[in-house]
Amino acid sequence: MRHRRAPRSVNVFVLSETIEYLEKIRPKLRFKVGYEVGFLCPDIDDIVQETMARFLIASQDGKIRNPEAAGAFLHGICRNVISEYRRRSQRDEPMPEIVPEPPSRTLSDTERFAYREAIAKGMEQLPDRDRKILRAFYLEEKTKEEILRQSGLTDQNFRVILCRAKERFRQIYLEQTQHRAVSGH
Amino acid sequence: MSSAWHDDPIVREHYIRAYLNRRLTDEEAERFEAHYLVCDECYEEMQATEWLIRGLGEPVLERKRINDVTVLRFVEETQLLAASLELSELANAVRMQKDTKVLIDLSKVSRIDSTGLGVLMNCYCHAVKNSGALKLLNPDAPVKQVLSVTRVDAVLQSFDDESAAIASFQSLPS
Numbered sequence: 370m371r372h373r374r375a376p377r378s379v380n381v382f383v384l385s386e387t388i389e390y391l392e393k394i395r396p397k398l399r400f401k402v403g404y405e406v407g408f409l410c411p412d413i414d415d416i417v418q419e420t421m422a423r424f425l426i427a428s429q430d431g432k433i434r435n436p437e438a439a440g441a442f443l444h445g446i447c448r449n450v451i452s453e454y455r456r457r458s459q460r461d462e463p464m465p466e467i468v469p470e471p472p473s474r475t476l477s478d479t480e481r482f483a484y485r486e487a488i489a490k491g492m493e494q495l496p497d498r499d500r501k502i503l504r505a506f507y508l509e510e511k512t513k514e515e516i517l518r519q520s521g522l523t524d525q526n527f528r529v530i531l532c533r534a535k536e537r538f539r540q541i542y543l544e545q546t547q548h549r550a551v552s553g554h
Numbered sequence: 555m556s557s558a559w560h561d562d563p564i565v566r567e568h569y570i571r572a573y574l575n576r577r578l579t580d581e582e583a584e585r586f587e588a589h590y591l592v593c594d595e596c597y598e599e600m601q602a603t604e605w606l607i608r609g610l611g612e613p614v615l616e617r618k619r620i621n622d623v624t625v626l627r628f629v630e631e632t633q634l635l636a637a638s639l640e641l642s643e644l645a646n647a648v649r650m651q652k653d654t655k656v657l658i659d660l661s662k663v664s665r666i667d668s669t670g671l672g673v674l675m676n677c678y679c680h681a682v683k684n685s686g687a688l689k690l691l692n693p694d695a696p697v698k699q700v701l702s703v704t705r706v707d708a709v710l711q712s713f714d715d716e717s718a719a720i721a722s723f724q725s726l727p728s
Binding site: 404443503 | 571575593
């Protein structure tokens with residue numbers, strides 16, 4: 370795991386820079402919202418859009434006093450939008466008439482297949498022992514100490530296994546993200 | 555918190571794992587979210603971990619049903635030793651069965667020790683207590699030898715042919 374960029378602050382007083390910043394942050398915001406409301410929720414993109422719109426207005430109105438804390442500010446707005454969404458969902462009566470299904474905003478079958486292929490390829494590259502160690506850590510949520518005791522690995526071995534696997538999957542993630550961006554999805 | 559992340563990848567992985575498995579408190583989760591919104595590196599690491607977890611989530615054991623018998627088979631080459639993480643998977647898979655006619659395919663198991671035998675016997679007891687049975691399929695030569703030396707083979711029947719093994723369950727009540 371290499372260390373790359375440190376968190377960068379944005380000049381929220383320049384409109385073009387704020388828009389660029391928000392577009393860059395959109396996938397992260399989408400993940401955060403999906404994490405909160407469920408990744409199959411059909412309203413994820415609306416919540417993200419509303420959050421970004423409020424942030425943009427706040428930045429233009431000079432309400433963000435500390436640009437260094439823009440991330441925390443954006444997070445706060447997002448939290449409010451999600452709370453409002455939840456309150457509205459609980460309050461609103463079910464729709465009286467049958468409305469057509471909205472277009473799917475989740476992955477298409479082709480994309481899902483490509484993702485599965487990429488993940489399977491990544492898994493194939495991992496030696497059996499590494500897989501077992503990683504399963505114990507991520508799925509069984511064992512502590513590092515427990516794993517070292519059970520497997521006889523040293524702390525250094527454990528770090529190497531973890532970092533090697535993470536580096537592979539980070540590459541796979543980046544490749545898939547780029548592929549998705551190029552194909553316009 | 556932020557410097558702890560960047561200083562030690564293992565600490566960060568602990569945090570990411572806890573976040574993805576929803577083990578963080580609301581406050582911790584919010585702090586992490588506010589951080590990854592502005593930190594590309596942590597976000598990428600989290601996404602990579604999510605993908606890795608998805609890959610790891612593929613089952614260790616394959617399960618198929620033939621008539622009313624559940625056949626469990628290891629997906630990869632494995633060893634059923636004290637240190638093997640597959641042992642708990644196997645024990646859970648058998649205990650989770652509602653029906654208790656279980657055939658364990660050992661063709662991918664190259665070694666077994668006393669702990670492995672203990673788990674097999676526990677699984678067998680679970681099946682028998684519930685009026686079922688547990689049998690073994692295709693044990694490798696070294697595994698067969700251990701089963702024979704310890705006389706476990708007198709209790710746990712082994713078969714080299716799947717259809718014969720399935721047929722042997724027919725005498726049991728369904």
